[in-house]
Amino acid sequence: MRRGSLALVAMPLAAVLLAGCAARVADPPASMLQVPSQWRAPLPAGASALPVDAQWWQGFDDPALTALVTEALANNGDLRVARERIEDYRARVRAAAASQQPTLSFDTSPTRTRTLSAATGKPYVANVFQAEFQAAYEIDVWGRLANATEAAAATLRGEQASLDAVALSVAANVASGYLNLRGLDAQLELAQATLQVRERSRDLARRQFEVGYSSRLEWLQAQAEYDTAAEQVPQLRRQIFEQENALALLAGGPPGAIARGKPLADLAPPPVPAGLPSDLLRRRPDIVRAEQAIAAASAQLAATRDQLLPTFRLTAGGGIQSAELSDLLHAPTRLWRLSGALVAPLFDGGRVQAATDSAAAQRNGALIAYENTVRQAFAETENGLDAITRLREQVVQNDARRATAAETLRIAHNRYANGYAAYLEELDAQRSLYAADVARLQLRARLLAASVDLYRAMGGGWTAPAGR
Template structure:
């Protein structure tokens, strides 16, 4: 009879299955994939690139520096610790789908008054265990576990994004350092030429062949060039310290590898597919966040549905220790509970609406991440194209400047022109040489940036 009374509540509970909160539909997607990149880069071949894309620059020092940063960088260590934290939280959430067992031992000694006013002492020896298990009929607990798993995967993608950013920052910093090294070497070589020109102008002034003005102008040009050397050395010093910090060390020198003149940007294959952007960690993170919020939405919606919990309690008890150890009295209780909220003032519905709004925000964030990826990739491809075009013009300008300097030097040597003409030609050539080194560095850094925005190499892992 008791079982009939207990089971009579099940049909009523099942009727509540249709009482889950209503969920507004997600917004329609406005995301469109572009048919092609706006900037077309002429590449040479489309062979696979190693997952460690920084090795494609062929500089062992660069490879060692990036690997060291990925191992020791402080921000990456924090990101990986967060991944471990969210991995553990998945286990915490999944534990809700398993049985819960508690053991309790509570010997008690009490002194009380009897009905006749005489005090007496009672000993109670008891040991009890309790096991409970919630039957996940509607999948609410499984949805919570799915949400925790997706959140952990999103955190892993966030750590991958941090690693990609650190690798790109270190590679760009090293290439900029090699560019500064090359500019310093050029400036020091130019300073030697300025010194020779100054000494020649001084000799010609001493013998009366030229005016004091030409000698002072040669001296001023020498001092102008000499002034740039401390500036470059300071920039190199600060760049080395920045790279040292990125690699998890103290400020200090950085080992050098291949010279800037021998470094070449990896070829970019023509027709890079836009599907490669799906490897970007920020897009993967946005996808996992969307999965997590959908699972949370399901769990929130199902709070109004009845929950089914089985509870078993068993134990032993006696008033004497000897009997408790040798012949205790066994006690047990088995309960099957069905619980469902009847009225909560629309609390669950409002919670569901709030999570649905978060879902819409996550959808918009995902679309924004994809659009940003398209824009960054197009910008990087466009930068490589325009920088290469600029380098061609720079080569032509340098060739013209070199020929101008040759003619000006001959005219000055033969007495047909003043030193000012040769000095102006020297400045023009030096400016073109500095521009060439800067363009070479910018093209290399643009290649690093293209690796970053594409999420790695050119082929899917």
């Protein structure tokens, strides 16, 4: 058998023998994730069987809120950064995919040398003009390059899910901030109305003191109550000012005023979707991101493991050469070469095995992180469902509390006006009613915000655009 034939037989045989030299990969950890069949927290009354609307904030039926969320999704700084990261990882995918394609290069190297003649021992000058094309291609026998490309593609998909997660967070933060702003507006209106009542009570106590009907103590108590109510107004205005600035920044603009829509009393939360726990696995962007992290880590592990396997590379070159530039253009000497190479590492000091162990640990970490993300999603949704139920119960109790406080104030005022009781009784009744009214507004704002938190926990109906 000729030497060339022996080489053709030996190369595939060596490849088969070296194929068993891939680095060892430890088994992944056993899954400890348990997906519940139903929610532990009871679904709030009025839960809807409809799927979660992707633009759930429109369910509040407030044009100002819808416009603010739309503006934030277009201009928010964090979202703009996330979009640029998408472009970065798209370029990385293209770079990884390019390694699976052949390369073509061009080289021209005119050379002029002065050297000694071997025959005469005299120096002479020689010119060499050369132009050459070179092509190379690595045959991806083991799929190492394909795995590296898939790792980059999975990372891109994870970044796209991260963009969705940021968008969901921005929409929820804007909605929560706007509802909190409307709650502060309502509290300011209540404080200003209460201040007017306190002012009338103070003036009445002063007149009664001036005519000798009551003591100076009652007048001072009325004045102190007025001052307490007056103190609430600048505090609430400061909170409103800061909340407006925070919302303006979320929307990607400079600090400034925020347009209002419906008052707090007219805002109603959208219906609670009655989804199952398993629905979160397909809807929440952070779960999708964690899932893609597993895919990326697994593909990278496969690519790292195969670095110990032989690589096959084909190279070809062709060009022209001449001692004179005119001959290079008209009658050059044509040259070419074609070669194949089989390269396999024999000893690397354990570098590839160590890199494989590291990649396996990263894959295992991604698996554990995925399970943690899913559990956190279940807990957040359970908390959101329970919060709405308990807040509604608090609203019922607050209504009863306020009704009692209002009746108490009516009786106390009549007793004081007819001289049967001291003014302190009426002051106590006013404080109780004011506290109940403030709690009522805060509960309403918290109930609306709890709806936002639940939509955030349930993924907000966020679905990636088609074709991504």
